[in-house]
Structures are given as C-alpha cells and as structure tokens.
Amino acid sequence: MVKSIVFDAYGTLFDVYAVSTVSEKRFPGNGKIISRVWRQKQLEYTWLRSLMGRYADFEQVNQDALRFTLNKLGKSYTKTDLDVLLSSYLTLPPHPETGDALRALRSVRKMILSDGTEAMLLPLVDNARLTSCFDRILSVDTVKVYKPDPKVYEFAVSASKVSKEEILFVSSNGWDVAGSKSFGFKVAWVNRSKEPIEELGQHPDYIVSNLMELTRIID
Amino acid sequence: MVKSIVFDAYGTLFDVYAVSTVSEKRFPGNGKIISRVWRQKQLEYTWLRSLMGRYADFEQVNQDALRFTLNKLGKSYTKTDLDVLLSSYLTLPPHPETGDALRALRSVRKMILSDGTEAMLLPLVDNARLTSCFDRILSVDTVKVYKPDPKVYEFAVSASKVSKEEILFVSSNGWDVAGSKSFGFKVAWVNRSKEPIEELGQHPDYIVSNLMELTRIID
Known part of the structure; x- marks a missing residue:
C-alpha cells in the first residue's frame, strides 16, 4: 500500500535537456552537445565529490560542470554566458x-x-x-x-x-x-x-x- | 623528496582504448564507440557501486559495463563476444x-x-x-x-x-x-x-x- x-x-x-535551446542561442551549433556533456559532468561531479568526501552544493557543482563542458568543447565564454545558462535551471x-x-x-x-x-x-x-x-x-x-x-x-x-x-x-x-x-x-x-x-x-x-x-x- | x-x-x-580494435573486429563499424561507452560505464559503475555500498569486483563491473554498452548500441551478442572483449583487458x-x-x-x-x-x-x-x-x-x-x-x-x-x-x-x-x-x-x-x-x-x-x-x- x-x-x-x-x-x-x-x-x-x-x-534537463531543454537547456539545449538557450545553449544553442549562446553557442550556435553546440546546443545539444552542451546539454549532454553538461548533464553527464554534473552527475559525475556529484558522485566523485561524494566519494571524495568533498561535498559542494549543486549550484557550485552545476557551474563547475558547465565550465568543464565549455572548456572541453573549446568555447570561450563570459560570466554572462554562465549566468544565463545556469539560470535556465530555474525554469x-x-x-x-x-x-x-x-x-x-x-x-x-x-x-x-x-x-x-x-x-x-x-x-x-x-x-x-x-x-x-x-x-x-x-x-x-x-x-x-x-x-x-x-x-x-x-x-x-x-x-x-x-x-x-x-x-x-x-x-x-x-x-x-x-x-x-x-x-x-x-x-x-x-x-x-x-x-x-x-x-x-x-x-x-x-x-x-x-x-x-x-x-x-x-x- | x-x-x-x-x-x-x-x-x-x-x-584502455586499444580495445577498439578487437571491438571493431566483432562489431564492424562500432569499435571506437564501444571502447568509449564501455570505459565511461565501467567508471560510472565503480563510482555508483561504491556510493551504494554494493562493491563488486572489477571483473564483474567490467562485464556489466560491456553488457550495458552493447545493449545501448542495440547489438546482440554471444558469450564468446563478451569473453573475447573482456579478455582483451589482460593484454x-x-x-x-x-x-x-x-x-x-x-x-x-x-x-x-x-x-x-x-x-x-x-x-x-x-x-x-x-x-x-x-x-x-x-x-x-x-x-x-x-x-x-x-x-x-x-x-x-x-x-x-x-x-x-x-x-x-x-x-x-x-x-x-x-x-x-x-x-x-x-x-x-x-x-x-x-x-x-x-x-x-x-x-x-x-x-x-x-x-x-x-x-x-x-x-
């Protein structure tokens, strides 16, 4: 029961993959790959930090994962890019x-x-x-x-x-x-x-x- | 010092990506993607099992990751396929x-x-x-x-x-x-x-x- x-x-x-739309606007041609790598890294970092005993909250982890993603894809970015993409998680x-x-x-x-x-x-x-x-x-x-x-x-x-x-x-x-x-x-x-x-x-x-x-x- | x-x-x-060669032989056209997904899943499963408190040794985890990989890619496989790919980890x-x-x-x-x-x-x-x-x-x-x-x-x-x-x-x-x-x-x-x-x-x-x-x- x-x-x-x-x-x-x-x-x-x-x-969560809806972030590809805003990602595409700021990084044309890369919206989908950004949404995929970002999600994957975000999860990896939650698991790895838990195992390491180094908890940081999800706002931090989400930003860290996004920065890795953009670095990995060779994209230069501004603080505004980060803010816009991160705020998409609220909507x-x-x-x-x-x-x-x-x-x-x-x-x-x-x-x-x-x-x-x-x-x-x-x-x-x-x-x-x-x-x-x-x-x-x-x-x-x-x-x-x-x-x-x-x-x-x-x-x-x-x-x-x-x-x-x-x-x-x-x-x-x-x-x-x-x-x-x-x-x-x-x-x-x-x-x-x-x-x-x-x-x-x-x-x-x-x-x-x-x-x-x-x-x-x-x- | x-x-x-x-x-x-x-x-x-x-x-570890050398397994793409033997993977390619058994699953033509898929050697590289198998080596990538397999490695990623293998690591994920070590982290997730550690967090869950459900340790299984790496022979088991490696086989589990390979089976997920082949399922994900829609490949049917035999026990021999698994044995051959898994044994490539010894060489x-x-x-x-x-x-x-x-x-x-x-x-x-x-x-x-x-x-x-x-x-x-x-x-x-x-x-x-x-x-x-x-x-x-x-x-x-x-x-x-x-x-x-x-x-x-x-x-x-x-x-x-x-x-x-x-x-x-x-x-x-x-x-x-x-x-x-x-x-x-x-x-x-x-x-x-x-x-x-x-x-x-x-x-x-x-x-x-x-x-x-x-x-x-x-x-």
Whole structure:
C-alpha cells in the first residue's frame, strides 16, 4: 500500500535537456552537445565529490560542470554566458504529462527528493505552477552528500512520516533507480526513451513510459 | 623528496582504448564507440557501486559495463563476444613510452594502485613484460571500494612503507588526480591529449604530457 510518492526532479519531473535551446542561442551549433556533456559532468561531479568526501552544493557543482563542458568543447565564454545558462535551471520545463499526472495522483502524499538546492528547487517548481502538488520538497543539501548514497534516501524516509515500505520512489535516472532500490524502496523507473537497464544488480518494481502510468500502480 | 611512485594502471600505463580494435573486429563499424561507452560505464559503475555500498569486483563491473554498452548500441551478442572483449583487458598495450619511463625511474620504488583485480593486473603487467619494474601491485579489491574513496589511497600508503609526503601519485585520469590530491598525495597528471582540467577544486602538483617527463620531477 503506497502512502507517499517520492519523486526525483531533474529528468523525472523536468526536462534537463531543454537547456539545449538557450545553449544553442549562446553557442550556435553546440546546443545539444552542451546539454549532454553538461548533464553527464554534473552527475559525475556529484558522485566523485561524494566519494571524495568533498561535498559542494549543486549550484557550485552545476557551474563547475558547465565550465568543464565549455572548456572541453573549446568555447570561450563570459560570466554572462554562465549566468544565463545556469539560470535556465530555474525554469526547466516540466515534461508534458507532469502536471496532469501529479493532479491525478491526488490520493497520496507527494514529495520531491533532489540533488538540487532549495534555492534551485523552490523557484523551479513554482515557475512550473506545481508547488501546491507537493507536501515536501527535500534537497540533499540537508545531508551534504549526493544520491545514490543511502543516507539521502534515508533522509526522505525520516521526512515522510511513513515507513520505507509505504513509499514509492520514482525516477527516470537509471542510476537513481538502482540506488533507491538498493536502499530498499519500492521503485518505479520512468523510461521515456526506451533506455537499456543499468547493469548494477538492482531492478525496479515497475517500469513506466511516462508519469501518467503511475496512476495504474497507485489505483 | 619522492621515495615511491604509485601509478594508476588503466589509461595511465596502459591504453584502455586499444580495445577498439578487437571491438571493431566483432562489431564492424562500432569499435571506437564501444571502447568509449564501455570505459565511461565501467567508471560510472565503480563510482555508483561504491556510493551504494554494493562493491563488486572489477571483473564483474567490467562485464556489466560491456553488457550495458552493447545493449545501448542495440547489438546482440554471444558469450564468446563478451569473453573475447573482456579478455582483451589482460593484454592491453602499454603506452609507447611506458617501459622506457619505468626503467628510467630506477632510483625510486614503484607500485601500481588500480581498480582492477589481481587476477586482471598480474597477467596485464606480465604480458607487457613490466613485472620486474614494480615492487608492489595493489588492487582496490583488498579494501572493497573504488577510487576516489580516500580509503583506497590510504591503503597505498600503508602498503608503501613510506609516508604520504614521500609518495608521488601518477594518473592520466582527471578524476583520479582530483581524488588522490584531495587525499593528500603529491600528484602528477599525465595529460596526453590536452584535456581540460576536471573542475573538482583540486589541482595536481605537476602536469606532464607523457610518463618520460616524470624523470624531470624525480631527478
């Protein structure tokens, strides 16, 4: 019996690759590659800093990843370029079905558990007019380590006021699916683009192709 | 005063992208992309498993990464395909200058500290006729966690019989450079292909373009 759904934010509720549009405007011909390398590096840096015991918040990590990306692609850039690209993370568009799915899941408590800081997440959710959909918006910044460290998922349990077994964790990120399943959550993987499963020895309880399909699990 | 050099193996002493040749033979037209995705996934899985507290040895991780890679690229494969590609890790070629550089660095103790298992590292070094160059070959398999967890670097100190300050750590992998520097080693980054520095808040003491340049640091 699921009493609470905990959603990942970046990629799951919001489209992180939408930054390719603003990237393309500032670096013509490179929008898509910037969005890909930036996302990859951003994740790598969260994992590496966690392993090194050198937590820095996601605003810092996101900027560091963007600077590496532009250096790697041989692009010179200004502080304004950085500011414009970084601020696009505050207005990422939700996936097309996100709003409808959250409203359809009205019978359960809903939370966000994200690598982003509160200062990034609150405006992001507010800009998408989704604030009223959530009971809590949780940032790993409280525990100072990134997913998939089990301390992050444990933090969501303690904040949820229900037991681990009553939580459904939802993520589009295969590595987050593995981490949350390894921790002990019931997990749904939102696999929009038919990716192969990550070979990390963990398997989600459900695989859905979009958030609306979660209603079949909850009903 | 450097008394001991600790070398990373994959990428630093040996060319991991040489697997593109055997990959190309079994999957024509895909050798290079297989070598790239495989390496990336292999590293991701070491980091993610370490964070999840789900260590599996590098033989397992390497096979898991290869299976994901072939699935991602939409290639069907046999057990023989896997066996052939995985066994290529036992005969990776050293970089052109590796042997000469190790012999030129005869005045200091030399060790390897690698994510690989002993069962992978000993034949690899032996096939390259480099066994006599090293005092110790250390595998993270002893500590059951991967780089850049500081426990790995600490293990090298305890095995080296010299103090941390007397060790020069050498790696071509930017994330390993950051991890070893964060731990407290003196670090040389072998940057063969003029990559930008990883933006992880750590900077190597030396940047060299190949292993032979290490002789200038030691002399």
